Amino acid sequence: MSRPVSRVLMLLELLQSGGLRTVGELAARLEVDERTVRRYAGHLLDLDVPVESVRGRHGGYRIASGYRMPPLMLTDDEALAVLLGLLAGRRAGLTAATGSAGETAAAKIRRVLPERLGGRLDAVLGSLAFTDQPTTPVVPESSVLLPIADAVRHHRPVSIRYTAADGRPSERTLHPYGLVAHSGRWYVTGRDPAIGEERTFRLDRIAAARVLPGAFDPP
Template sequence: MTDTPARLLNLLSLLQTPREWPGSELATRLDVSPRTIRRDIDRLRDLGYPVEASRGAVGGYRLVAGAAMPPLLLDDEEAVAIAVGLRAGAGHAIEGVEEASVRALAKLEQVLPSRLRRRVSTLQAATVPLLIRGDAASVDPRTLTVIASAITGTERLRFNYRAGDGARTKRQVEPYRLVSTARRWYLVAYDLAREDWRTFRVDRVGEPFPTGARFTPRELPTGDAAEFLTSSMRGAQQPWEVDVSFAAPADHVASRLPASFGVPEPTGPDSCRLRTEAGDSLEWLALRLALVDCEFTVHSPARLVEHIGALGSRLSRAAGGV
């Protein structure tokens, strides 16, 4: 093999398998001399790949963990598996990996051959995720990657948007950041038609399309996308002052509620009380409390007490009609 770049790629592909390769075996595989293998190993090291050599009759070369992450070579099956996994992770808000999943997915899908992109899409379409938590909003990973690419490339974005009341509008924005909460994805962007900053729920975004027009990023009023989203959500609805007693240990209740609710205060070995602020709808609050799976009493707000009473009556009637 006389093509040095192609030979280096083949050598790197072999070294990425979890084993040690004798120099003679590498030379045979690549149809070159052991001296050429040694030169190619030095070239890979110069490129940042940490190739370790061991001496002796059973010695050889292997790729080890280094100080930085060098580029990897993936075969077709590996690339498809990683893309499907990243889509699954990016499509739902998974704390700690959500933003990284979207960035990695955007990079990977940009270089995937069309035949592999079709395989990934086919697998995704044939897979139905089981959402254990009823409060999570599913998002099309392709929507996320389009938005992420537009943010990275400072490219204006067009999309259809469905508001909470069902109204549909067409938007053109300068996308700033994606923000993931424990439940949903949001886009923080400058709305060109409204000449102001806006937040958009990504699960309500349809047919995002990069326009090709570049822009100079504006300065966000708060300087932080997460802080801007929080203040925007608080401005849209005043938080409820929630006070609930549970007939269960505090650690059990805390494990069944979002971390944003805070930690319940123990009132006994098998009881606790939670006082917190929640900026969510009464419907969602009622369902979250019911999912704790223990007896509980709502002390406030009064509207939540009324809503749970009405919901309980409706569920009792539904059960009685079976």
């Protein structure tokens, strides 16, 4: 999903939480300028979302009274699979334990489910126990994970800024072969063409990743 689209959806989420939101407040939450907020509000109007503009010193935007997004149409099995998948990902260390995108996604899905199905899923999640101890994850930044995953998929070299365990920073080129999630940490393995050896790097120690032109032949 492109960033402008995700921010338009975030604007909708903010407005649906209720009340009047000032343009300045929305701009700060979305990390854009006020002109962009007004453009995003126009996008919602184009989608027939009843966004109301309130003028004046304390004006802003709000959703028309009584408007609700339609229920998410999932079968019992589909809804259970999604929520259990998010929960399992958190337990396995694939996402952060608290305050993560997975946690907020689960809350959003739960909020728009039909009441009957939502109650049944709450019963499952409330009565579920695990025999293993939860992993404390070290989740990589999406700005690092996504370009590396793209480079792996398309066999493209990637430039990374890496900090070793002893604190030494370096910048290097990597031909990434694949991503591995193990014991709450993410790794990328590949070939370092500068030294002609295969290496493995922890993603949480990569400060920046950039896909480079060209291609390589994976083993």
